Amino acid sequence: MDMKATKKKLGMKERYRALTRDLGWESSYQDKDAIFPYVNYEGIKVHDWDKWEDPFRLTMDAYWKYQAEKERKFYAIIDAHAQNNGHLNITDARYLSALKIFLQAISPGEYAAHKGFARAGREFPGVGTQVACQMQAIDELRHAQTQIHAMSNYNRYYDGFHAFADARDRIWYTSVARSFFDDAMSAGPFEFMIAIGFSFEYVLTNLLFVPFMSGAAYNGDMATVTFGFSAQSDEARHMTLGLECIKFMLEQDPDNLPIVQAWIDKWFWRGFRVLGLVSTMMDYMLPKRVMSWREAWEIYGVENGGALFKDLARYGIRPPKGWDDAEKAIDHMSHQFMLGLYQWSFGTSFHSWIPSDEDMDWLSAKYPDTFDKYYRPRWAHIKKLKAAGTPFKNYGLARLCQCCQLPSVFTEPDDPTLTCHRETVYKGEKYQFCSDGCKDIFDNEPEKYIQSWLPMPALFSELGGDVGAWMNWVSLRDGDDNGDYDGSTDQKHFNEWRGLATSNL
Amino acid sequence: MSYELTIEPLGQTIEIEEGQTILDAALRAGIYLPHACCHGLCATCKVQVTDGEVEHGEASSFALMDFERDEGKCLACCARAESDLVIEAEIDEDPDAENLPVRDFDGTVSRIESLTPTIKGVWIKLDKPEGMRFQAGQYVNLALPGGIGSRAFSIASAPSVAGEIELNIRIVPGGEGTTYVHEKLRAGDRIRIAGPYGRFFVKKSANVPVVFMAGGSGLSSPRSMILDLLEGGFEQPITLVYGQRNRDELYYHDAFLALAETHPNFRYVPALSHEPERSGWQAFRGFVHEAAKAAFDNDFRGNKAYLCGPPLMIEACIATLMQGRLFERDIYTEKFISAADAQQVRSPLFKAI
Numbered sequence: 105m106d107m108k109a110t111k112k113k114l115g116m117k118e119r120y121r122a123l124t125r126d127l128g129w130e131s132s133y134q135d136k137d138a139i140f141p142y143v144n145y146e147g148i149k150v151h152d153w154d155k156w157e158d159p160f161r162l163t164m165d166a167y168w169k170y171q172a173e174k175e176r177k178f179y180a181i182i183d184a185h186a187q188n189n190g191h192l193n194i195t196d197a198r199y200l201s202a203l204k205i206f207l208q209a210i211s212p213g214e215y216a217a218h219k220g221f222a223r224a225g226r227e228f229p230g231v232g233t234q235v236a237c238q239m240q241a242i243d244e245l246r247h248a249q250t251q252i253h254a255m256s257n258y259n260r261y262y263d264g265f266h267a268f269a270d271a272r273d274r275i276w277y278t279s280v281a282r283s284f285f286d287d288a289m290s291a292g293p294f295e296f297m298i299a300i301g302f303s304f305e306y307v308l309t310n311l312l313f314v315p316f317m318s319g320a321a322y323n324g325d326m327a328t329v330t331f332g333f334s335a336q337s338d339e340a341r342h343m344t345l346g347l348e349c350i351k352f353m354l355e356q357d358p359d360n361l362p363i364v365q366a367w368i369d370k371w372f373w374r375g376f377r378v379l380g381l382v383s384t385m386m387d388y389m390l391p392k393r394v395m396s397w398r399e400a401w402e403i404y405g406v407e408n409g410g411a412l413f414k415d416l417a418r419y420g421i422r423p424p425k426g427w428d429d430a431e432k433a434i435d436h437m438s439h440q441f442m443l444g445l446y447q448w449s450f451g452t453s454f455h456s457w458i459p460s461d462e463d464m465d466w467l468s469a470k471y472p473d474t475f476d477k478y479y480r481p482r483w484a485h486i487k488k489l490k491a492a493g494t495p496f497k498n499y500g501l502a503r504l505c506q507c508c509q510l511p512s513v514f515t516e517p518d519d520p521t522l523t524c525h526r527e528t529v530y531k532g533e534k535y536q537f538c539s540d541g542c543k544d545i546f547d548n549e550p551e552k553y554i555q556s557w558l559p560m561p562a563l564f565s566e567l568g569g570d571v572g573a574w575m576n577w578v579s580l581r582d583g584d585d586n587g588d589y590d591g592s593t594d595q596k597h598f599n600e601w602r603g604l605a606t607s608n609l
Numbered sequence: 610m611s612y613e614l615t616i617e618p619l620g621q622t623i624e625i626e627e628g629q630t631i632l633d634a635a636l637r638a639g640i641y642l643p644h645a646c647c648h649g650l651c652a653t654c655k656v657q658v659t660d661g662e663v664e665h666g667e668a669s670s671f672a673l674m675d676f677e678r679d680e681g682k683c684l685a686c687c688a689r690a691e692s693d694l695v696i697e698a699e700i701d702e703d704p705d706a707e708n709l710p711v712r713d714f715d716g717t718v719s720r721i722e723s724l725t726p727t728i729k730g731v732w733i734k735l736d737k738p739e740g741m742r743f744q745a746g747q748y749v750n751l752a753l754p755g756g757i758g759s760r761a762f763s764i765a766s767a768p769s770v771a772g773e774i775e776l777n778i779r780i781v782p783g784g785e786g787t788t789y790v791h792e793k794l795r796a797g798d799r800i801r802i803a804g805p806y807g808r809f810f811v812k813k814s815a816n817v818p819v820v821f822m823a824g825g826s827g828l829s830s831p832r833s834m835i836l837d838l839l840e841g842g843f844e845q846p847i848t849l850v851y852g853q854r855n856r857d858e859l860y861y862h863d864a865f866l867a868l869a870e871t872h873p874n875f876r877y878v879p880a881l882s883h884e885p886e887r888s889g890w891q892a893f894r895g896f897v898h899e900a901a902k903a904a905f906d907n908d909f910r911g912n913k914a915y916l917c918g919p920p921l922m923i924e925a926c927i928a929t930l931m932q933g934r935l936f937e938r939d940i941y942t943e944k945f946i947s948a949a950d951a952q953q954v955r956s957p958l959f960k961a962i
Contacts, residue, residue: 340651
C-alpha cells in the first residue's frame, strides 16, 4: 500500500480560528478598559475570553455568499407573489390583522435587535463573540428589511399597512414591544444577550415563529412563509449564540450565577408579556388556525423550555420566577387580549371582530375549562349589543402597566374573575402594574422604569387628550384602518376582488 | 443493503443502512454530530461529503444552498447514503484517540468468578496470542448463542493484558443476555467478541489530575483506565470515587486499598449508600456525588472527570461537578446513545454530557 504523503488539511475548526481569532490582537498603547468601557459594570466576572466557544464556524466571506443567495431566492418569490395577485390567495382578509400587528410591533424589534447586536459586538472584548454578534447584527437588519418587503405588497391593496413606522413610534400597543427592546438595548451587553439572545431568540422564539410562519402557510401567504424559511436558516446561529453566552457567564465565575438568574427571571416575564399578543393571533386572528395557544405552549414552553431548564439546573439555575404564573395565564390570556382589542378597536391600526359561532365552538373545544365559563358569555353579550345597534366601545383609556406597558386586562393568577392590579409608590409617585412579575422588575430598577414613555399619559401631555389629533399623529385613518372587521373596507375589497378573480360577475 | 460511512476527522468508519440518515447512523454509533431541528431547516448539521453520493432528502433550499450542494455539502439530518461515504464534520480532533479498527476475536472462557452476589467476573482467553489491542475504557460486543444476539460490556482489565479480556457482568433481572452469562456460561465455553468500541478513554495528553466516579457495574472502564495509568507511570493525582449499595457489592475494594498503599498519587474514596447502620463500615456513607463533593471540598477545578454508572448517578455527578466549577469540556461519560435518546426532547445546551 502506498503511503499518503500529502500534508494534512486544516480541519474546519482550525480554518475558522485562522480567519477569526488569529485576527485579534492585544492592545499596546490603549488601556483595555478604555477600549471596552461597558463590559465590567454589570458585575459579570470574566477570567478567560478564549473559553468562549463558537459553535458556528462561519467566516465573513462565506457569510456574504450565503446571505446573497438567500436574498436572490427570497426576492424571486416576492416578485412572483406580487405578479400572481398573491394578496387574493389568502384565506380571508381577517388574516391581515395578524400581519399588521407583526409589522407594527415585531419587525421594528428586528431592527432594534440589529442595533443591539452591533453594539454588543463592539463592547465585548472576545474575538469569537465579536464575530458572532457582527453576523447576527447583519442578520437582524436583513430580517427587518425582508419582513417589510414581504408585507409591502399588501399595502397597495389594504388599509393599516401604510404607516408602520409612525405606528411603531407612537401607537399605544406597539409601545409594548418597543419598551421590551428599548429596555434590552439600554442594558449592558451581557444583559442584552440574555434578553434578546437567550430569552427572546431561544426560550420564546418558537412561540412567535410557529404561529406566525405556520399561520402564514395555513392561510396562503407565500411571501411571509418565504421570509420565514429565509430567517429560520439564521435562527439556529442566533439561538446558539444566546446559549453559549449564558454558559460562558455561568462557567466563568460563581458570582455570575445570581446576576444571570435575576436576568432570566426578568426577561422570561417580559418576553412572556410581549408574546401575549401572539396568543390572540393564534386563537382568534388566523382564519385557518394552526393550533391553539395552549397547544403551542405545551410543546414549546413546557416541553422545550422544561428540557432547557432541566439542563440549566446543573449550573444551579432554577426555572424563571414567573413560570407558574405564566402557566396559570395560558388558558385565559388570548381571550382577555381579544376582548381588550375589540373594546378599544377605535384606537388600533388593524381590525378586530366578534368571533363567529363556529369560532367560539373551536375555542370551547380548545379551552374546555375556561372559555364557556368565563369568555363565551361576554362575547354573547357583546354580540347582543352589536345586534341592537349599540356596539360595545370603551372610550375610556386603559390603565397601563409601568413595566410591560400593556393595559391591565389580566386577572389574578388564582382568580380569573378578579383583575390583577399591583402598585408601588416611588419618590412620592404612584406606579401601576399588571402583575407581580412586572412589579418586581420595576422594584429592582425603579430609576430605569420611571423614565418610560407611556402612550396614555402622552396622549394628555403631548396632545391635550384630543383623540382626533392623536389619530393624525399616529397616522391612523379613522374609519379605514381601525374598528370592527365586519363592515370594513378591507372586508369589502377582499370579497369584491376575490369575486372578480374566481367568478365572471 | 448497507454502506460504510467514514467520519473525518475522527477517521472512524461505521455502518449506514439504506434509507438511514447520516445523523441517525452517527448518533447510534455514539458519534455526536452537531444538530438541532432534525428536519432540514436550521443547517446546524451541515457536513462536507468528500467521497460518495448522497440523496439530500427534505433539506430546505435556504438551509442548504444550491452552490453548497454543488460543493458537496449536505445536511446530515436529511441526507441518505447512495454509496459508501466519507464525510468531514465539525468534530474536534482528539489527540488521544488511537482509532483502533474493530475486529472479531474468538476465544475461550478461561475463568468465571462471583465478584459480588450480583456481579460475575468473566475472563476470556483469546485465540490470537497477541490478543486484542484496545484503549482502556473501551468496550466489546459479546456474541451470545441461542438467538440472544450480542451485548456490549466494558473491558475491566488493563490493555497490557491483551491476550485475556476481563468483563464484569451484573445480572439484570429479566435480562436474557446477563441471565445467560450468570446461569449458563461455563469455563471452557467457546465465545466470540467484537471490538474495541467506544470513545471513552483517558485524555492523557492533557496531563492534568483525573477523577473517576463509578457506581454500580460502572467500575469496569475506570478500573481498566486506572490500572493503565498506574502501569504507564502517570504522575498526576488520580482519584477514584467508587460507590455501591453495601459492602457485599463493593467488589475489588481490597485491591484498590492495596493500590492506594503502593501508589502515592492514587487516592481511593469508597462510598456505600445503603450499608446497615451498625456494620463496621468506617468510610463514607452516601452517594458517589456526595462523597466526591466532600473529598474535593466542592472544588473540582483543574481536573478531568470520567463518569461511569447508572444514569441517575451520572446526572447527579454532572450537577455536582458543574457546581464545583468543572464543566462540559472536562467531563467525560461513557455514553451509549440509543434511538430513544436521539428522539428525546433535550435542550441543545450540552453536547456530550
